[in-house]
Amino acid sequence: MLIYCLKMKKPMKHAQLALILVFGMILSLSSVSVAQEGTNGGTNGGTSEPAPSEPVPAPAPIEPVSQPAPATEPLPAAEPKPAIQPVTPICREVPRPQCPIGEEAVPSIDGSSGCVTGYTCQAAGFTPDQGEFPVKPLTPPGKTCPASVTCSEGSSVACRLDSAGICGCDACPVSAERIPQGCRQELDPAGFTRVVCEGTQQCPQLPDIRDAKAMCEQKGGRFNEFFDSRGCRVHDCSFGQSFVATTPQVVPFATTENVLCPSQEEIRKMKIELFDSCKSLGQPLTFKAENGCRIPACGGGGEISQEGPRCSAVAESHRNPEARDQTAQACSSSGGRPFKNFDPQGCPFVDCAREHTDTPSQFCPQDVPPDSYDSCGMKGGELVIKRDQNGCVVFSQCVTKDGYKGSRYVKPIEEIPDETQLLQLAFKLESLKIQLNDLKNQALDIARYWKSHGEEGDANRFELVAAKFDAAQTRVDEAKSILREIVGREQINENDLLEAREEIGKVKGDLKGILYIMLSTDENLKAEIEDDRGGECKENTECFDEAWQFCKSGFTFEPEGSRGPIVTLKGTEEVASGDVRCVLEASITEGRDGPPPEMLRQLGLSYPLSMECKFPLAIDFAREGPSQEQLKTYCSGPMLELMEKFGGPGGNGGPGVPGKCSGDECRNYCPSSAEAAKECLEHLGPYLPPEAKSGLERIASGQGFGPVGPSPEDIQRFNRFERPGEFEGGFQQPGGEFGQPSFPQQRFPPPDQFGQGEFGQPQGFQQFPPPQGFQEPGFPQPGEFEEEFGGGFEEFR
Amino acid sequence: MKKMKLVLLVALIGLVVLGAGCVGQQGDQSTIRSDAEVSERVTDIGEQVSDISNAVEDVDTSLG
Numbered sequence: 001m002l003i004y005c006l007k008m009k010k011p012m013k014h015a016q017l018a019l020i021l022v023f024g025m026i027l028s029l030s031s032v033s034v035a036q037e038g039t040n041g042g043t044n045g046g047t048s049e050p051a052p053s054e055p056v057p058a059p060a061p062i063e064p065v066s067q068p069a070p071a072t073e074p075l076p077a078a079e080p081k082p083a084i085q086p087v088t089p090i091c092r093e094v095p096r097p098q099c100p101i102g103e104e105a106v107p108s109i110d111g112s113s114g115c116v117t118g119y120t121c122q123a124a125g126f127t128p129d130q131g132e133f134p135v136k137p138l139t140p141p142g143k144t145c146p147a148s149v150t151c152s153e154g155s156s157v158a159c160r161l162d163s164a165g166i167c168g169c170d171a172c173p174v175s176a177e178r179i180p181q182g183c184r185q186e187l188d189p190a191g192f193t194r195v196v197c198e199g200t201q202q203c204p205q206l207p208d209i210r211d212a213k214a215m216c217e218q219k220g221g222r223f224n225e226f227f228d229s230r231g232c233r234v235h236d237c238s239f240g241q242s243f244v245a246t247t248p249q250v251v252p253f254a255t256t257e258n259v260l261c262p263s264q265e266e267i268r269k270m271k272i273e274l275f276d277s278c279k280s281l282g283q284p285l286t287f288k289a290e291n292g293c294r295i296p297a298c299g300g301g302g303e304i305s306q307e308g309p310r311c312s313a314v315a316e317s318h319r320n321p322e323a324r325d326q327t328a329q330a331c332s333s334s335g336g337r338p339f340k341n342f343d344p345q346g347c348p349f350v351d352c353a354r355e356h357t358d359t360p361s362q363f364c365p366q367d368v369p370p371d372s373y374d375s376c377g378m379k380g381g382e383l384v385i386k387r388d389q390n391g392c393v394v395f396s397q398c399v400t401k402d403g404y405k406g407s408r409y410v411k412p413i414e415e416i417p418d419e420t421q422l423l424q425l426a427f428k429l430e431s432l433k434i435q436l437n438d439l440k441n442q443a444l445d446i447a448r449y450w451k452s453h454g455e456e457g458d459a460n461r462f463e464l465v466a467a468k469f470d471a472a473q474t475r476v477d478e479a480k481s482i483l484r485e486i487v488g489r490e491q492i493n494e495n496d497l498l499e500a501r502e503e504i505g506k507v508k509g510d511l512k513g514i515l516y517i518m519l520s521t522d523e524n525l526k527a528e529i530e531d532d533r534g535g536e537c538k539e540n541t542e543c544f545d546e547a548w549q550f551c552k553s554g555f556t557f558e559p560e561g562s563r564g565p566i567v568t569l570k571g572t573e574e575v576a577s578g579d580v581r582c583v584l585e586a587s588i589t590e591g592r593d594g595p596p597p598e599m600l601r602q603l604g605l606s607y608p609l610s611m612e613c614k615f616p617l618a619i620d621f622a623r624e625g626p627s628q629e630q631l632k633t634y635c636s637g638p639m640l641e642l643m644e645k646f647g648g649p650g651g652n653g654g655p656g657v658p659g660k661c662s663g664d665e666c667r668n669y670c671p672s673s674a675e676a677a678k679e680c681l682e683h684l685g686p687y688l689p690p691e692a693k694s695g696l697e698r699i700a701s702g703q704g705f706g707p708v709g710p711s712p713e714d715i716q717r718f719n720r721f722e723r724p725g726e727f728e729g730g731f732q733q734p735g736g737e738f739g740q741p742s743f744p745q746q747r748f749p750p751p752d753q754f755g756q757g758e759f760g761q762p763q764g765f766q767q768f769p770p771p772q773g774f775q776e777p778g779f780p781q782p783g784e785f786e787e788e789f790g791g792g793f794e795e796f797r
Numbered sequence: 798m799k800k801m802k803l804v805l806l807v808a809l810i811g812l813v814v815l816g817a818g819c820v821g822q823q824g825d826q827s828t829i830r831s832d833a834e835v836s837e838r839v840t841d842i843g844e845q846v847s848d849i850s851n852a853v854e855d856v857d858t859s860l861g
Contacts, residue, residue: 168833190836319851386840395840413861425856446835449827497860504857511850
């Protein structure tokens, strides 16, 4: 290229030179890329993703010591190779040492060549440096794979070594007597055995609900009855109250900005007062989330007790990788053989086989304890089991659909931790965040594998798993930030700790959800995640919350009713940052409660108005809705543009009369005088629907303006109260004149927002129906006006 | 000379398109090579999720 350039007689123009240089750079980059692909065998050609954990197995698991141990290093070219093996370089032969009983020679493999560089004797089947349980099912390159294994119930299943050098065996069936009544078993081609129980869930017996309600109300509480995360009917008694402040909303779905939570002092006082009350109600004192606040309640005992581990003391201590490591070392040094075992509750722990044996059944569990089948059946779950090529159980997990949202209750703070403890927790959360990020990348890697094999359904499933890891990571980060903020304060606020605990509770839910999505074979979930079956939730928040948790494509939601916008889920998507988001579309069509078409035309927009959002699953969309900042960050489209113009994120509060009124203020200003009406017509005319415009025109011309102000007909015409009776319960803040809303509070326009539509437009531009009790016929007399609306009438005289 | 420039330009555009395609494809590539490996990864993720659940439970308890 350079020679070509030098040979040119005429000096090149800048553009030509630039083109050639770019060409040259691309050529050199391409050659580097090709070279790189060559070195890694083209399997991981320069992906920009952080490398997931190395799939090539290195040291190794639990082969019986007496099993013939073939050379772990790649064989020289002259020797016969195993059936399907990846191409490997020629390596120097390294002698395998003789290890003491209970230990095995674990090879050290050179990362670049894949050659064995040496051996160390380690406890058989245990890899302490990884902090994992001993039994690892991976078969290192060169190791043999048995033709079949004998299952615990006597049958024999086939095993095979695949092209990646991994030995996989068919799933072993569970003996019929172990399967609880009403459950069935499924054998998965991937080697998982599932005992699926449906309709076998047992809910706790509740005391007479009338007694519970009466007792609750006697204590001054609010009685609530509902279905908990397990699907069981439960009740609680809550105290205190949170309020959603009446900030005008301009987003097309409700948000809970400016929530007023009980103060720290109120919480502390209620905690002391309620402790005995809850005891007498037979429920623990807890806190539950309400509008983003934490409200004291007596309830949630079932959910909270479910969360805690019920493992044996040994298994409990072995939750810590260091403790497992120590046990394994102690076992090996005393001549035993450490292995993964399960306690009667099915919790794993490191056990020690004292005598050396070649029979797998004597050094590893061939089945999980019988109680595990029953306890999982009682939860209505699926017990997922996997065995390795020795028939040893290496994985056991009871997955249930319930609990994926996390408990709505949190335990009260009994003793506030000191600063050092809080810092330690913050560091621990940071470490968890890193682990969750690694797992997210691993899930994405699996999704990409299925996508490249045309398995869109499985790809969607693992993209969703990645999205859930992403959500858990965000929440862990949130909890960590809360703790870090607390440290250094003069006084640690208990409410902040409860907030951190609430986030932690949601992480627990995310992790349960991940296991369920990843391991369950539930046909409904499969259809909804994999086949885009979709469904209509209409205004049902519970329905949409579930759809949102799994980002079920095709599910629709109308958060503001049949006249508001429609939200449609579109499934998950990996975005450029490497995160996985849930895609949704919000749209509003003509005829629904959007801005008048004339106004849109003025702005160069038209119906249907829509926007596309790619939200992280950490946003509690169905219950709290996205914040304005989140809308701005994650959404795009004409609907967002409109919101930004009129009161949305960074918006100017809606059209108005400069220096006089803007947005909702114009509702009062415009009909207040003929002069005002003229100004409004001048500035707002293009945005007004014909009827509102004609009302203002009459006022401006003096026709509709009598001695006491504008005529009621003209006011009405401007405000367009056309659909009386639509609001059934009316609305008002507690203690107000119209009583409690009949719709969920957060979905309902607050009182001072009445007359302001979803887009923050003045009432004259909207078609909000009147609250019950609005005196439509006749204009109120001066005294009545003042009494009812708090003054303002006098100025019309 | 003009012909040469044209050829060069076409080659350049072709390379850019090819390069962009390669980059896009590389980003979508998985490091996993077989269904059995997927099964191992799933087991491994399941194990790690259990460990993380335990750690999260510990944090919850330590909050007081």
